[in-house]
Amino acid sequence: MSTLKSSAEDLTLNADGSGNDVIIQSNGSTKAIVTAEGTVGIGAASSNHPLQVKSTTSNYVTRLENDTAAGHGLIIQAGNSASTYTLRCTNHDATVDSLQCESAGDVNIPIGNLVIGTNGKGIDFSAQTATATGTTTSEILDSYEEGNWTGSLTSATPPSSVPTATGTYVKIGRQVTVNIIFSNKNTTGGSGKMYVSGLPFTAAAGHVGSYASHSLEAQGSFGSSYAVGVVIEFLEMNDAAGWGDVQMVAGSGKYLNATVTYQV
Secondary structure (H helix, E strand, O other): EEEEEEEEOEEEOOOOOOOOEEEOOOOOOEEEEEEEOOOEEOOOOOOOOOEEOOOOOOOOOOOOOOOOOOOOOOOOOOOOOOOOEEEEEEOOOOEEEEEEOOOOOOOEOOEEEEEEEOOOOEEOOOOOOOOOOOOOOOOOOOOOOEEEEEEEEEEEEEEOOOOEEEEEEEEOOOOOOOOEEEEHHHHHHOOOOOOEEEOOOOOOOOEEEEEEEEEOOOOOOOOEEEEOOEEEEEEEOOOOOEEEEEEOOOOOOEEEEEEEEOOO
């Protein structure tokens, strides 16, 4: 016989007999169960885990709230050193894990991406050992992007028809690396200082890269390139006179390969 027993401070619900459960119902529908094995189910007619909570509504299943000034939220602790996970987040039928917090301390995302949803936020590396000789300005990696950009090969006096090409870029934090190749282009009508416009991000200051060209300048085919604003400018060694701006050479069959790494 099941019993309901109360004392000055305690209330005891007891299901007599081996294998009997304590069941809480409303209008004949089971709302919670404490099984004979000691597992607890809320919103479920049975439970295969120490605590199982099931909801059939569109709201969150559980909310844990600490309303004290110095209170904490939630602690999940692995059973012992042999435990694999302290936390697993799975899909609706528990066949695919979206997040695994391992007891050894690693966090895995087996599927999907880690989304940083607020601009300026990212991964904080402040726990690492900072430079001993320089000055650290930031230890947060808050940006990564890669894609294509369209560059225009032009000059102080632009070519009659400005050649364009599609380049690639990779942005990691404040650092941007771009590459672009102009192949067999016609620069007829162009003259004066040569540059490539259309950088995907505005450069904070001039940063040096490199370039190789064919038939585009008189002094040589290799030199230095650097980003200024949204353009790439080019320098060449003028014999023993030092560096000078590359001047456009007009005509057909012109080639240019430029790579620049700069900061934004």
